[in-house]
Amino acid sequence: MLKYALVKHLLNNSYESIDCQYRYFQAIADPTRRAILDRLQQGEQPVKHLAAPFAMSLPAISQHLQVLCAAGLVTQQRRGRERIYRLNPASLQPVSDWVRQYEQFWTAKLDALGQYLEEQHLEEQP
Numbered sequence: 001m002l003k004y005a006l007v008k009h010l011l012n013n014s015y016e017s018i019d020c021q022y023r024y025f026q027a028i029a030d031p032t033r034r035a036i037l038d039r040l041q042q043g044e045q046p047v048k049h050l051a052a053p054f055a056m057s058l059p060a061i062s063q064h065l066q067v068l069c070a071a072g073l074v075t076q077q078r079r080g081r082e083r084i085y086r087l088n089p090a091s092l093q094p095v096s097d098w099v100r101q102y103e104q105f106w107t108a109k110l111d112a113l114g115q116y117l118e119e120q121h122l123e124e125q126p
Contacts, residue, residue, distance in 0.1 A: 023070065023071040023072075024071050024072075024073065024091070024092075024094060024095050025095070026067070026071070027067050027068050027070075027071035027073055028073070028095065030064065030067075032054060032056075032061075032064050033064050033067060033068055035053075035054075036050055036061075036064060036065065036068065036074075037068070037073065037074070037087060039053075040074065040085060040086065040087035041087060043086075044077075044084050044085060044086040044087075045084065045085060046082045046083065046084055046085070047061060047062060047065065047082075047083055047085065048082075050065070050085060065085055069085075071091070072088060072091040073087070073088055073091050073092065074086065074087060074088060075088050
């Protein structure tokens with residue numbers, strides 16, 4: 001019985017971790033949401049300021065912000081009648097960790113590309 005409980009606990013934690021990663025990647029998959037995150041790097045902002053550069057309605061921007069909040073990437077706070085949004089950069093750490101796993105492959109590929117381009121440049125010179 002203890003083994004079963006331990007396995008169940010480990011599987012549940014794994015699924016929770018996968019679910020969190022899925023929410024992060026789902027949130028940042030959309031270019032509008034990535035642009036909102038970029039704007040929030042400048043500091044906390046009300047939804048009207050966040051929506052200004054986009055050709056979409058405030059409700060559409062609010063839906064994007066809800067996705068970012070649900071993923072934990074953005075937090076909101078009420079100030080009077082305004083909702084102020086703030087980037088939660090610590091929540092991007094799992095995304096960074098996941099990407100870092102593949103960085104060694106990119107580095108090797110970029111090094112090989114650089115070497116190839118250098119060889120091509122040398123061959124083209126008289």
